[in-house]
Amino acid sequence: MDDDLALLDRFAAGDRDAFDELVLKHQKPLYSLLYRMVSDKEDAADILQKTFFKAFTGIRGFERRSSFRTWLYQIAINLAKNVYRDRARAALVPLDDVVIRRDPKVLESLIRKESRDNLHRAVAGLPDKQRLTVMLRVQEQKTFEEIAGIMQCSVGTSKANYHHGVQKLKELFKKSEVGSQRSGEGNGVQK
C-alpha cells in the first residue's frame, strides 16, 4: 500500500503524528512548484497552506484512484492558477518599465539578470497546459506518467504539451532577448 495512504488511514484513526508526517513530506516540493508558478514568496506560502487545508478538509472527496501526492498537486495547481490569472488581469502596466524609468540603480541589477527575466516572460507567455507541463518536467523533474496524473490527461498528451511548450518557449525567449537588446541600444545601455 502507498505510504501516503497508510498515513492517511492513521490520521483518520486520530493519529496526529501521521498528519504532521504527511505535511512535512510534501510541503517543500509543493512550495517549490507554487513559487515557480506565482513568483512570490508570500503568495506561494499562502497557497501552500490553502492546499493542505483544502486537501484535509475535503479528504472524503479523495477517491484514492491517484496517489495523495498527485491529488495535492492538482489542488495546488488549481489554486495557483487563480492567483496567476488575477495577477495577469491586474497587471495593466509592465512593472519593469516603471522601475527602469524611476531608478537607474535598479536598472543595472535588472540588466544583470536580464536573461532570467526574459525566461520568466517567455514561460509566462506559454498557454497554461504547456507552461505547467514544462515546469513539472524540467523544474519539478516529474515523469510524463506523473504529469499525466496531475494534469488529468493521457501520457501522450503530456508529451505533446511538453514538446510544443518547449518549442514555443525557445521562440518566445529568442524574441524576448532580441527585444531587450534593441531596448538596451535605444536607452544607450551597452550589454
Place this chain on the structure above:
Amino acid sequence: MACKSKEIQALLPAHLEQSLDQESQAGVERHMAVCEDCRAELALLRMMSSEPVPDPGEAFWAAMPGRIFREVQAQTQQNASQGPRFGWGMLVTPRWAWAAAVIFLIAAVVLFLDRPVPVDIASNALPENGSSNGYLLPGDPIDLAELTDIEIDSVDLWATGELALLKDEVIDMFRTSADISLDDRLAELDTQELEHVIRMLDTQDEEG
C-alpha cells in the same frame, strides 16, 4: 535551424537530471555535438531547472503542520456544531442527489409537455384582416366578448346579407309552391272528381 529529432528532445530533461543510462547519454551527447538547436534548448532547460526558489526558513517549515492542523480542526468543529445546513457545500457531494434531481426535472418537463392543452377560445375569433386561414373550425364556439368593433360590424353585415337572401328565398318558395301545387292538383283531377269537389264545396257553403 530547428531540430526535428523529437526523440533526442524528449531525453533532454532526463539528460539534465543525469538519469539516462550510458547508451542513451552517449547518444544525446553525440547529437548535441552537431545540433545547435538542441544545445540552445538544453541551455534554456538548465536555466529553468536552476531557477532558485527562496527558502522561507526552518521555522516556517516546522510551524506549517501545526498551523494547518489547527485550521483543519477549527473547520471540523465548526461543521460539527452547525450540523447540516443549506449552503454551497451541499451542492458539492452526493452524486445520487444530483442524479435524482435530474431525473425529477426530466419527468416534470415530460409531464408538462404531455399535459392536455385547453382550447383557447380567443384564438378562434375572426382575425382582424378577415382571413380565417383555417383557424375557425365548424362547431367551434366564438366568444363575442373577445371580438373587436370592426369584427362585430363585419359579422353583422355578413349576417344581415345572409338573412336577407334567406328571407327572399323562403317567401318565393312559399308563393311559388302554393301557386304551382294548387294548379297542378286541379289539373290532375278528372271530370267526376271535379264535380265531386264542386259538390263538396257547395255543401260546405250551404252549411255556412
